Amino acid sequence: MVTVQENDFDLVRRFLAGEEVAFNMIVKKYQKKIYWHARQMTGGHLDADEVTQEVLIVIFNKLKNFNFNSSLYTWIYKIVTTRSLNQIRRKQVKRFFSIDDKEEFDLPGKQDIVTELDAKEKIEKVRKVLEKVPPKQRQIFIMRNFEDLSYEEISEITGKSVGGLKANYFHALKKVLELTNEKE
Amino acid sequence: MKKNSERIIEYLSGKLNEDEKKFFENELNTSVGLKKEFDDLNSKLLELSSVREIKTNETYFSNLIPRVYQKLETEKKLWSFKKVYYLIPTATAVIVLFLFSLNSNNDYNLGYHELASQVVNNISDQEVSEKYSAELESDPGDYFMADNSGELNVQLPADIDLKNDAYTRLVGNPLANEYSTLQNLSDDELEIVYEKLNSTTSQKVQK
Numbered sequence: 001m002v003t004v005q006e007n008d009f010d011l012v013r014r015f016l017a018g019e020e021v022a023f024n025m026i027v028k029k030y031q032k033k034i035y036w037h038a039r040q041m042t043g044g045h046l047d048a049d050e051v052t053q054e055v056l057i058v059i060f061n062k063l064k065n066f067n068f069n070s071s072l073y074t075w076i077y078k079i080v081t082t083r084s085l086n087q088i089r090r091k092q093v094k095r096f097f098s099i100d101d102k103e104e105f106d107l108p109g110k111q112d113i114v115t116e117l118d119a120k121e122k123i124e125k126v127r128k129v130l131e132k133v134p135p136k137q138r139q140i141f142i143m144r145n146f147e148d149l150s151y152e153e154i155s156e157i158t159g160k161s162v163g164g165l166k167a168n169y170f171h172a173l174k175k176v177l178e179l180t181n182e183k184e
Numbered sequence: 185m186k187k188n189s190e191r192i193i194e195y196l197s198g199k200l201n202e203d204e205k206k207f208f209e210n211e212l213n214t215s216v217g218l219k220k221e222f223d224d225l226n227s228k229l230l231e232l233s234s235v236r237e238i239k240t241n242e243t244y245f246s247n248l249i250p251r252v253y254q255k256l257e258t259e260k261k262l263w264s265f266k267k268v269y270y271l272i273p274t275a276t277a278v279i280v281l282f283l284f285s286l287n288s289n290n291d292y293n294l295g296y297h298e299l300a301s302q303v304v305n306n307i308s309d310q311e312v313s314e315k316y317s318a319e320l321e322s323d324p325g326d327y328f329m330a331d332n333s334g335e336l337n338v339q340l341p342a343d344i345d346l347k348n349d350a351y352t353r354l355v356g357n358p359l360a361n362e363y364s365t366l367q368n369l370s371d372d373e374l375e376i377v378y379e380k381l382n383s384t385t386s387q388k389v390q391k
Contacts, residue, residue, distance in 0.1 A: 027249050057259070169197045
């Protein structure tokens with residue numbers, strides 16, 4: 001039986017051999033994960049879309065540097081987490097130099113891929129909580145709660161120690177639960 | 185004692201060691217209050233996590249690949265444009281440097297022309313008519329050796345090339361009265377000086 005990793009490696013090899021369709025398959029496989037991580041991190045569709053496209057372009061351009069030592073999923077995740085944090089930083093810097101006090105998170109706009117009212121309410125609730133959690137803690141919270149990643153996997157992606165991640169997740173969880181209680 | 189919520193969060197975040205974990209799990213099985221708090225917190229987290237299952241407009245994802253390719257194409261074009269963008273100033277810089285080098289070469293030549301002019305201008309008409317024109321044609325090196333007594337009073341420009349040191353020594357220093365000193369000037373340098381000197385001298389003679 002072919003494992004997920006072997007399958008991914010095969011796709012990478014095919015892409016490196018010039019098969020563009022292999023890249024399309026990688027995108028199809030991971031695009032939602034990429035988008036939703038970026039969406040939870042940045043809070044809005046427009047930012048998430050920007051990050052997602054950026055990540056896919058990086059994958060396309062840098063896949064030739066993929067060393068097959070880690071899983072493709074971890075490699076992609078590293079790019080997503082870095083780009084999402086960068087997007088938040090960019091916005092913070094813009095906000096710092098901006099006269100008007102804009103939100104760090106995108107405000108819900110007309111342009112969104114979530115269209116159902118109930119779903120919109122749910123996602124808005126999460127957005128309001130996450131925007132108050134510091135980005136690094138938010139990152140761990142998202143990876144643990146929304147993506148079910150183990151500390152070991154997160155450690156490989158972020159390069160942080162498991163102990164440090166546990167401490168970060170503890171604070172994130174505490175903050176999230178406090179905020180959830182406040183809202184009730 | 186810590187509040188239950190704190191302990192639950194510690195448990196959920198994996199901060200408890202093995203003994204603490206066992207103790208907590210035992211208590212969770214026996215304490216109704218702790219179990220209720222635990223379930224409450226867990227249900228809140230599950231509610232937040234439920235966003236994973238929300239429905240989205242799939243058109244966005246099916247359009248993603250073409251958009252990425254479009255962006256890659258744009259980046260490629262932009263890169264080509266950037267290459268031109270960087271090439272133009274680079275080419276301009278090269279041309280400017282080339283022109284500058286030509287210009288400085290002219291200055292270099294002009295320096296010798298000026299030097300030659302000054303040499304000639306400080307020579308009296310009488311000297312020219314009596315000696316120089318004929319001697320220069322025969323052997324300019326010998327001529328300079330013969331007249332290297334300070335009479336020529338050469339005023340060298342301050343920015344003159346170092347190579348002219350040899351010439352300066354030749355003219356300015358009475359001890360440097362060896363023909364070999366002239367040899368320190370390159371053939372081109374000598375040619376420039378003497379040609380100018382010769383033509384100007386001839387003009388003076390014709391006057």
